[in-house]
Amino acid sequence: MSRTLLTGLRLPGRPGPVAIETEAGRVTWTGGAEEVRERSAARVEELDGVLLTSPFVDAHVHATASGLLLDGLDLTRCASAAEVLAAVAEAAGAAPPSAVVWGHGWEEDRWSGPLPTRAELDRAAVGRAVYLSRIDVHSALVSTALVDRAPDAVGSAGWSPAxxxxxxxHHHVRRAALAALDPAQRRSAQRAFLDHAAARGVAEVHECAGPEVSGRADLADLLGSGHGVHVVGYWGEAVDTPQAAHTLRGETGAHGLAGDLxxxxxxxxxxxxxxxxxxxxPDCTGNRYLDPDALAAHLTACTRAGIQAGFHVIGEAAVEDAVAALEEAARRTSPGxxxxxxxxxxxxxxxxxxxxxxxAALGAVASVQPLFDAAWGGPDGMYAARLGPDRARGMNPFRALAGAGVALAFGSDSPVTPLDPWAAVRAATAHRTPSSSVDEGTALAAHTAGGRYAAGGSGTPVPVTGGPASYALWDGTQCLRTVREGRILHGTGGGPEE
Structure with missing residues (x-):
């Protein structure tokens, strides 16, 4: 197989041009401009001033929901109930009667008026099933026709008649909405999302699936897509024995029993x-979905099985429960x-x-989303409205986590925030609480090598000799090419890598 030599490249934070040579999906040499003359290759590309990085890893995504949003009902720009209802009416008019009108992104904190009622949504939808997830995907506006497909939702925790x-x-109606997607629609949405990821320099995504988020068929389709973007699947369902952990991982094809558990x-x-x-x-302290005993049992079972576990944790009480459960699992097994x-x-x-x-003492990985701070941090943001400015200032303390030795892996939680790795790097370096920001090198590492580490691998923020020929080329923040193990996922370059 022929060797390819890319010259005139820049590396993040380093002076002077560099070159990289690849062959058979591996990096065979890297060096400076003076050494290039000593190399010969079948194909040489002069790339004057183009930035070279490892491809990004997005450590937390929901592929189908993100793909549906790419050409679907995007409510993130709606500023009122009236705008949401108008968007629903337009989408419902174009949808088949049996289809679910699927939308995402409303955020009432940015509005001046009330949310639309179910009756108003029913009128706009003219009898169709409608599922509209809030920006955080932890609540949704739904039509009566969708509730009819999810009768267990009525009267359950979190139910509202209007x-x-x-x-x-919400979990009941979301499952019903997902069940209404036919396999072709689901796979099309997944492929659209993976193409979108590759076009943004992302060559690996971590799908956070589970019975309350997507479903087994959804994860199976994604893992079997054959797309060049590498998918690491996580399944969020608790177990209490090592055998159950092995069985569940085998049935789902998941890398670990973690993610959105x-x-x-x-x-x-x-x-x-x-x-x-x-x-x-003032009368609300949020929800706990798993008790401390269940957390410790899951971590213990997975540790004994040699399977990565983990949880979705946001609030201070949930974090303390998760940390205590890790310590209990270490007592039941071993810290090592x-x-x-x-x-x-x-x-x-x-x-x-x-x-x-x-x-840090227990080797936990923090899978975090810098764009959360960009969207909701600061003295006038959603965090401050929910918690007050003093409590909000402590949110997303990336510098403290890194300083303590906790491994950071950056992601988007797409579709909650956009899959935009350079925007995430900027958000981490310009945190709305300056004492929580990190430098660009730390941020870049967290969005590249940190993501690979989070899934049990290793790597560096830039390609190295002897490593895989996986890289991204950039003109500013525009991705020119994304390559994973020699395969071009996005862009062109004088012929396919071998």
């Missing part, structure tokens, strides 16, 4: 578990076994310095 559904009621919900929907009430809901498993905590937004040190 307003948005959260908690168990919910300990609590979200701050936006007021379902994140807090020690003290929400500022704007827990460290070796690299158990993951998704989001980990309300974590203090003491908890960070405890997590």
């Amino acid at each position: 307003g948005p559904l959260s908690a168990d009621a 919910f300990v609590d919900g979200s701050l936006g929907s007021r379902t994140a578990a807090l020690h003290t009430p929400y500022l704007d809901a 076994a827990v460290r070796a498993a690299r158990h993951r905590l998704e989001h980990l937004e309300m974590v203090d310095a003491g908890q960070a040190a405890r997590l």
